[in-house]
Amino acid sequence: MIKNYETATFAAGCFWCTEAVFQRFSGVFNVKSGYTGGFIKNPPYREVCTGRTGHAEGIQFEFDPEIISYRELLEVFFTTHDPTTLNRQGNDKGTQYRSAIFYANEKQKEEATNYIDFLNNERVFADPIVTELKSLTTFYPAEVEHDDYYNRNKEQMYCQYIINPKVEKIKKHYVDKLKVEYIK
Template identity: 45%
Template structure:
């Protein structure tokens, strides 16, 4: 059996990204957090100022025997817009940047090849601006951010932004949805 791996993804608001990946078969844990900034133990309020350098992210633990990193990246690139620099929809700021934060050299190589493939195939109408960086200075988000969509499905933002991303995942990747 392959050993569990960790990858961290930033695709805008972590509520949305978390909501999608909680439904993915082979993902064993999803945690909203902040990474690649300069401040220790940043708060949501501090990250929202854009002054800490952190991205809002989800830390995914996954079983590579059930889901590959490539499949995770395919989902990620369907449920967010990787061509928007420092924003996703109405969420604007460096904390909402698109990013892949790897934890092993093999993940870096696979993600780099995947990004090159997207560019070569001109998958998107504009260039992909997703940053590819080693994971650093990761901190879990506050408890009230964890499982936010699951706990607040009728909250306005969840209904308007997160729910359509979850629906898109379900439609596009039905075979990868948890039973």
């Protein structure tokens, strides 16, 4: 039987954080850090970090909508970063750290638009959401040293202070949606 996986592409600040969050969810596969939304081909990390390429640090992954819906993924996305700060997440500043959803099709665009409207109407955040909503063009995978960064570097200070709280948050709020190996 062939599975009908879909693709999601999100930017929520540092891609190490976003990768660590989404790879823990059941129904999510092949989470890859990379760059999207910019204007040069094959941008290297050192150039993206300058903010001059127009790319956002993001992640792209496949998901099984029979296990986790796009709406649920949007909920996780908005729960695990601040979508109200323009071009910034915590101490990370610049357009490369913007909040963005790169939709793969009109259905994803509509779902994201409706969810953002819901969050704004319900005043879930004190400030308006500034998340960019843009059609996905090209996603460039990041260099191999960025793959699975958090899982390989949990003792590093950045991981301890920035990523650990996000991982703990999803363990608290989404334990029933996590892969078994990440529940402990």
